[in-house]
Amino acid sequence: MRREFHIKGMHCESCAVEIKEQLGLTAGVKDVDVTFGGKTANVEFDEGVVQEKTLVKKIQDLGYQATVADEPQREARGA
Ligand SMILES: [Cu+2]
Numbered sequence: 001m002r003r004e005f006h007i008k009g010m011h012c013e014s015c016a017v018e019i020k021e022q023l024g025l026t027a028g029v030k031d032v033d034v035t036f037g038g039k040t041a042n043v044e045f046d047e048g049v050v051q052e053k054t055l056v057k058k059i060q061d062l063g064y065q066a067t068v069a070d071e072p073q074r075e076a077r078g079a
Helices: 013-024 052-061
Strands: 002-008 029-035 040-045 065-068
Touching (some): 013 029
Antiparallel strands (some): 002 040
């Protein structure tokens, strides 16, 4: 599944890079895109391996506030 997370506390582009790297190292995460300007992380992950709350905690552990965006992103691709 793919979920968007709102992130607070990023103060520069390297914050976004750090979050992207750390989420990318998390088991079950397939793809991560973090935008500093948009204050979001868009994460594709295997929900059988890792859960949203785990991803939120990962981001929090890095020193940022994270919440799951209310609207799940709908993907055209199947599965
Ligand atoms: Cu920074």
